[in-house]
Amino acid sequence: MERVNSLWKRRFLRSSSIVVLAVAWEWGARMHFVSDFLLPSLSSVLIRLWDDVISGEILTGLGLTLLRTLAGFSMAAVAGIIIGVTIARFRAVRWFFDPIVSIGNPLPKIAFLPIFILWFGVFDWSKIAMVAFSAVFPVIVATWAATENVDKFMLWSAESLGCTRRQMLWQIILPASMPEVFTGLQIALPVSLIVVIICEMTMGGEGLGGTMMTSMRFADSPGVFSGIVAIAIVGSLVVKFMEIVRHRLLVWHQESNV
Amino acid sequence: MPNNVFTRYLPLLLLAILWEIGPRLHWVDPSELPPLSAVGRAWWSLLMDGDLWINGVSSFINWFFGLGSAIIIGVLLGVLMARSQTIDDIASPLVKALYPMPKSALIPVMILWLGLGAGSKIASISLSCLLPVILSAYNGARGVDQTLIWSARACGATDRELLWEVVLPAALPEILAGIRNAVAISFIVLVASELLVGQRGLGYLISFLGEGGVYDAMFAVVVTVSALGFFADRAYLFFMRRTLLWRE
Amino acid sequence: MNETIFGAGSMTGNGIVFGQVTHTYRPQRGRPVLALDGVSLEVKEREFVALLGPSGCGKSTLLYLLGGFMPIESGTITVGGKAVTAPGPDRGIVFQNYSLFPWKTVKQNVLYGLEKQRKPKAEREQRAQELIELVHLKGFEDSYPSQLSGGMKQRVAIARTLAIDPVTLLMDEPFGALDAQTRTLMHEELLAIMRRTPKTCVFVTHDVREAVYLADRVAVMTSRPGRIKEIVDTKPSNGISRADYINTPEFTEKVDYLWNLVRDEAIRAQEAH
Incomplete structure (x- = not known):
């Protein structure tokens, strides 16, 4: 009882x-x-959010933010996996990238933002490039570690069953390293979102971060709060989405059977 | 051995040489990428002027208090959540709901609350770093082997001794790994908040120089911030390995 | 006070009595499982009793209840006439996974329980050193557990437990993770230790030979729900040493007899699945 x-x-x-x-x-x-300015009531924030949804304003912003995030993230994912696999397979590639990755990975890459603005302008490309640059390192590191640590007895088994060297990469090494590579992607995607929002806040214009910054400048506190609520929702949806994809992709992995 | 280190870091040397001769031979526009030597000279004069020091100290203070408070509060809260079912029930839905929020979105709210000064930056850093620290302390303290706790109990350890002598040390590897994440996040939020608003700090210096078109100096500060972030991570890693020597 | 902790209570009866112990295992999800069903057993002072049974028969649960680590739902367990309510230094325990504090050296591990007893420092140091020598780990005082082999780790765990001089020694498949050779050596070592510092001992195992070799009596448990199926006397009958015991027909007979009892239970457990 x-x-x-x-x-x-x-x-x-x-x-x-x-x-x-x-x-x-x-x-x-x-x-x-506290004053209304510092803490507008939850209902007024939600009403504001709803108004922005109805007027379509938030959907445009949301679309732009997600588009930039996904564009940069996909570039980072493709480049990161290719670099990670080639590092693990070719000595020359490893020689070149090893010091770059070991220094680049812990770098606070956000400091490069003004340089990216200088090179790519204040529109979409600088934001996308910044995301790709920030998100590529976790993917490289995860892929490199994963492809290098594939169980050698599994490789031997595949070889003795007649798997050629070329097939080995696609049929054994990549599937076997999927869980770890995906973990790298799961780290990279939230990083992408953080970076996109910083870029939008710094450069202004459309997008969730830019809108929030504009609201702040105009001392429109319901706007700031509805912005953070919208961003928080997007953040959890993105994380949830990655978990679902992971579950679907890795059905064979023991983690899916828990 | 020195030969080994040389071949290992040769790619970086090659990139540096490329950085120097690329702009000089106009492969790239020198106004968009000043040659390395120009950046070096600009760095030296920033150092001599004291600009780097003044802004560096300001950044350091924000970083230190922001990260420090996050570590202290986060470890305490995480361990408490793991040890007390009631606190866990109350706090963990909030932690789980807020964890995936892109941390940078906190900055405007903190500016709204605390103004443009150091307070909003410290608070942004602290809140951004808090969740990863809480989560690592929580997971670490929850994952403590039950038989380890029982062994201590059988020796007569009290609840408080159990916490300090068994739970905390056993959770330490995970807590330290969580703090390493927090260090990386702290640098991102620090630089971002200084880029956005403020009158002091290395991030501010970068955007100030960039807007003024002094690109060689801007590159110099970017390199400085990168180096600080890199060495902070390495120093932390060294400290972490020393602390966890027993793991082997 | 001193009586119960240090004196090993040689005057009073310090046996263990399990009376109608019942325990239900309730997983976070799924149906509750009856793990122990009315287990009654008496272990006399300085007796070595092995609990033998297939995996999942609740024998470890019984030991954890005796240790005071889990609340007793129904029935009673007494040690020296006093009911078990919480863990205490009168009952030392050794786990299968060693459960050493990995951030403490061998010596710091052995010292841990002594520090809890607030003994003077010189005495603690001396006692720890004695025990480290007793388990043949002299020279490894400052090593961390991660630098030791499985057998050495388990010897540290035994030393840590013996250091607080418990009246009773609880062992939860202590040698289950060791290789066969090491296990044999550890058996001899444990018997030697028990000769020097006799204790009441409850030893959980699923290894029939181990049980017969070490124990005075073996209690065979049924598969889920765990009950005592039969208690078999395994003391060598004509006073021969344990080392010789292993080569006698008597030993082989006992092993065969117990093996058949356990085998029936293991098959029953599989069919129940």
Whole structure:
């Protein structure tokens, strides 16, 4: 009996904390504990978000932000996997990229933003290039480690069963390293989103980050808050999407059977 | 051995040479990529003028307090969540809901709340770094082998001793890995918040020089910030290996 | 106080009594499973009893309950007449996965329990050194567990447990992860230690030969739900040493007899799946 009670208590606590926070936000704002400017009420933020959805403003911004993210991310994914695989297979490639990757990976690449603006202008290309540059390193590192650490007994088994060297890459090495490569991609995608939003905030213009920055400059606090809510939702949807894709792609992997 | 180091880093040397002669021979426009030597000279004069120091110290203060507070609060909260079912039930839905949020979006809200000064930057860094630290401490403390806790209990350890002598050390590898993530995020948010607004800091210096068209100096500061980020990571890695020597 | 911790209570009865212990395992998801069903067993002072059974018969659960690590839902367990409610230094335990503190050296591991007893430093140091020598690890005091082999790790775990001089020693398949040669050596070592510092010992295993070789009595458990199926006396009958015991027909007979009991249970467990 006590167990049943505690189970209900847990369910209650788990579901309640977000609700309580939302209610506290709305109530606190309405009681004017802080000024409307610092904390607009939750309802006014949601109404603002809804208005922006109806007017289509947020969809344009959302579309642009996602387009830039995905363009940069796909470039980083393709380039990162190719570089990672070739590093693991060819000594000359490894010689060239090893110091570059080991220095480039921990670099705060966001500092290069003004340089990218200088080179590619303030429109889409500089943002996409910045995303690709920031997101490529985790993919390279993950692919390199994964392809190099494929179980050697599996390679030997494949060889003795008649797998040629050319087939080895596509049929054994790449599938075997998929879980780790995908982990790299799962790190790279949120990075892409963070970087896109910084780029948009710095350069202004359309896109979720730019809109949020404009709202801030005009001291339009419901606009700032509806912006962060929209961005938070996009962030969780993107992460969730990657988890679903991973689950679909890696059905054979033991992690999917838990 | 020196020969080995030389061949290892030869590609970087080649890139540096390319950087020098490319703009000089006008393969690329020198106004878009000033030759390395010009960047070096600009760096030296920034150093002598004190610009690098003043802005560097300002950035360092923001970084130090932002990251430091995130580590202290994050580890405490994460371990508490792992050890107390009630705190876990209350906090983990929030942590899980906020974790995937692109951290950079916090910056405008913090500016709205705390103004254009150091406060908003410290708060942005702290909040951005908080979630990865909480999550690593939580996972680390939850993953402590049950028999390890039982062994300590059988020796007569109290709850508090259990926390300090068993749970925390056992969770340390994961906590330290989480902090390494946080260090990387702290640099991104620091530079981004200084690029966006402010009157001080290395990020501010980069955007100021860029807007003024002083590109050789801008490149010099970008290289400086990159080097600082790189060495912070390496120093941390060294510290982490020393601390976890028992793992082998 | 001193009686229960250090004196090994040689005057009073320090046996263990399990009375009608029942335990239900409740996984986070899925149906509850009855793991132990009315287990009653008496272990006399300084007796070595092995709990033998197929995997999943609840023998480790019984040991964890005795250790006080899990709440006893129904039934009683007493040690020296006192009911078990929480873990305590009167019951030392050795786990299969060694459970050493990986961030502490061999010596720091052995010292841990002694520090908890607030003994004077000189005494702690001396006792730790004695135990490290007892388990033949002199020279490895400052090594970390990650630098030791499996057998050495388990010897550290045994030393750590013996250091606090528990009245009873609980062992949860302590040699299950070791290779065959090391296991044989560890058996001899454990018997030698038990001769020098006699203790009440409950030893969980699924290795029939190990049980017969080490124990005075072997309690065979049924597969899920765990009950005591039969208790077999395995003490060498004519006072011969354990080392010679292994070559006697008596030993082989006991092993065969127990093997058949366990085999039936293992088959039953598979069919139940």
